[in-house]
Amino acid sequence: MDVVAGILGLQAEIAQKKGHHVNLYLVECKQQSQKAFQMGFAALIVLGIAHAIVCLLAVFSCFCSRQGLVMAYFIKQISMVLLLLAWITFAIGMILLHFGTKSNHHKKRSCGFSDHHFLYIGGISCFVHGACSALYYGFTAVTII
Template identity: 45%
Template structure:
């Protein structure tokens, strides 16, 4: 892949992840504007349609950024023998790949939990679910860092 295309792909991944992060944080703000009654660890609140839409958009953008990062990064280590004989740069690439998968799993889970709690049919009482959307939004931005690091280390191996 050409150098200019690689730089453009990195900017695209960062733009998608940062946008997803901002949407997650805005979804949290929209959720906090709704009426709620709290008694110890139990909370009754009305769902926010804006938080639902923003959270769903953030989850979609995070997934899209992750797919793009994995497609352009490729896979350089396919078995244990490759891992034993790998250079430090290759091992760093694998570590970044593993971190991106962990971050996307946790971030996507947080965004989905926050989004589902704002579904129209979920107007009920239960345990408090604070900061899922904003934490998922922050993890989107962390995903951008590790995705770009993964791309840079995986393409540095090929040079």
């Protein structure tokens, strides 16, 4: 699901770049893209669902893990670090995708400072969230089994 969210974020950035832009030094005037808005919003939804699944697995692993193994303690520490990284990349991805999507919400032309590639970086953070989540799944499965 994170891969889908990342691809949607990157496609939203591409759709945003296809819009009409006029640059004057640091100020940029652009026409908002409805397609970029829809793809960015879909990426937000998919990333939220993917993170909810990770959190459900975290709750499940707390109740089902075996106790007493020395190696399990080290693996649990690694899995908790990965869960923390998943939360951080989730927050970064949601914020950046939100700002990128919000900039394409209005139908009129807007002028401001140059684009900061919010949708692109938000899409990349979806891929990083997916990697952290997959590693977390792996380390959690070791402690549950």
